[in-house]
Amino acid sequence: MNGTAIHHYLAEYHRREASNNTPWLQEQGLAALEKFRNNGLPTTRQENWKYTDIGALARTGFITADARHNTIEHHRLDAVRIKGLDCYELIFINGQFSPTHTRLEGLPAGVMVESLGRSLPNPSATVREHLNRYADNDNYAFTALNTAFLTDGTLLVIPANAVIEKPVNLLYISNRQDQTLVSHPRNLVILGANSRATLIESYIGLDKAEYFTNTVTEILAGEGASLEHYKIQQESERSFHIGSTHVTQQKDSRYVSHSISLGGALVRNDITATLGGNGSETILNGLYMAGDRQHVDNHTLVNHLQPNTRSEEYYRGVLDGHARGVFNGKIIVHKNAQKTDARQSNANLLLSDNAEVDTKPELEIYANDVKCSHGATVGQLDENMLFYLRSRAIDEETARSLLTYAFADDVIRRITLQPVRDRLEYSVIGRLPDASLIREFV
């Protein structure tokens, strides 16, 4: 199986080689391709992929999306955009930048928000210095694949001391095309010292399209910088989504992630955060909801490299039907990282007898003066709560929906950006029976 997949992606690489207009990147691309050729796609024999079988993905001969696949009816964007959100916006269709839909008016001086693809032929010193520096091509096969196929995505550079109040919204939309496509969006986010920004990455599938999104985001948070990062995954129910976020943090920086995973047939989200500076802080909030035969896997790795670093992780999962969830939260406290404060919790709600979840905290602690805690739970809806609601005249189904919503909302209500929060609450409720009734409650 792996041989076929390797062969397929190598062929795809060479098919596209002629159109490559970024010679300076070619060496890195080839190196990544070589890693991919050697390592292949992950299998369930690897510890990190034990519960996630990507066989179906590996067997599909996805065609690499290109400029021809950049079509969408204009009116469809309205449904996808986040209502009431005043933001800068870049739109990609099947991974292809769509300049006509860009909204960047009033961008503060010095702040760069642009298509990475457009900046590649004449890269700035910043791009040359940072691109592909924080991504881990050695340990993440899909990241290596992304690097090999790197052609477009978003470049976000915030200079030192700059604050951009409006969020930057990246909409990655996939729709039905005449071929089964793969796109490899690549985002590079560089925050200068003491800068502050909010970034939203949305992945949205339309028309029940079948495709594969293989996305990578690299983030550098400079000294004292602060990033609020949302990843909203609402891919189509027939799609594959593999995404990894690689974050490197310097002294006193703060990185807050809200990863909300609602769509996709097979989904894997990786976040690696490296607390590489004294006093830096990482907050990872996550929610995954899956039903039918969806499979959703969240792996996080928090690396405490330096003293006085803090991490707090809070993930919740709701699994219904025959869905399968995986959560793996690894925390490594390195020898030097004294006074680390690391907390992690993962709670799962199983709504059906056929739903399943595997949750595993992994702590590796090499320092002696640290505070670490973790907890994982798997449970059903609370019978006492259900009875209480029913004794107050609420239908059983409505009561179940209401309690499910309350469980999920515990993550969503940590979102400070009101339009995003509204949109997600709407989406979450939309998945539940008796949606219109539940809406009255919130």
Added chain:
Amino acid sequence: MLQIKNLHATVDGKEILKGIDLAVNTGEVHAIMGPNGSGKSTLANVLAGRDGYEITQGTILYNGQDLSKMAPEIRAREGIFLAFQYPVEIPGVNNIYLLKAALNAVRKHRGEPELDAVEFLALVRDRMKVVAMKDDLMSRSVNEGFSGGEKKRNEIFQMAVLEPALAILDETDSGLDIDALKIVAGGINQLRNRERAIVLVTHYQRLLGYIVPDFVHVLADGKIIKSGDRNLALQLEEKGYDWVKQETVAA
């Protein structure tokens, strides 16, 4: 209104109620007293329709209908209200929204128009006075972080809004301080009327000093072993449950 005949019920396969007979008419207040573990809350839960409480023998008729076939939410809409001995906390479900949904479900069932937000709030403001409900409790999640006494007060506040035909109050007095007891008992008295029946489960004569019952029953080991008027409660206070038990054995 409520007719319980030879009721036997099991919880998780264990027989707890062992032949209860009780008739409650509109307008009446019945007090049920009895030692810990005798089955008082079990009876209350059976009446409210909790899953896992199985009727193995006997019948419960409510306004002539067989209650055992009714889902808990239908019982609630038909006017049965249980004030819980241990009200559960429900994080993320707002107190006031739950109450609005509950009231409108009841009204819809009765064929009455649903209340809009403005009408509902006016009603809530009015009913809060019944038990001197604190404002800030209203906007919180159901019972979340409420003190023991606040939870009990919230139950009676819900009763005041929902206006049930049959209210079963399971140890609403326990956990209330002396002043709160007076307020809550006063509230229950305000809600007492000729159309409404109230079943009070309590351990203490003190509550019955405020809310004078028409009947007092002693439940022991899953059976009602003695019934009487308010004086029975006074006698129990004085002599304890052993006195009744011995008396029934003697008889």
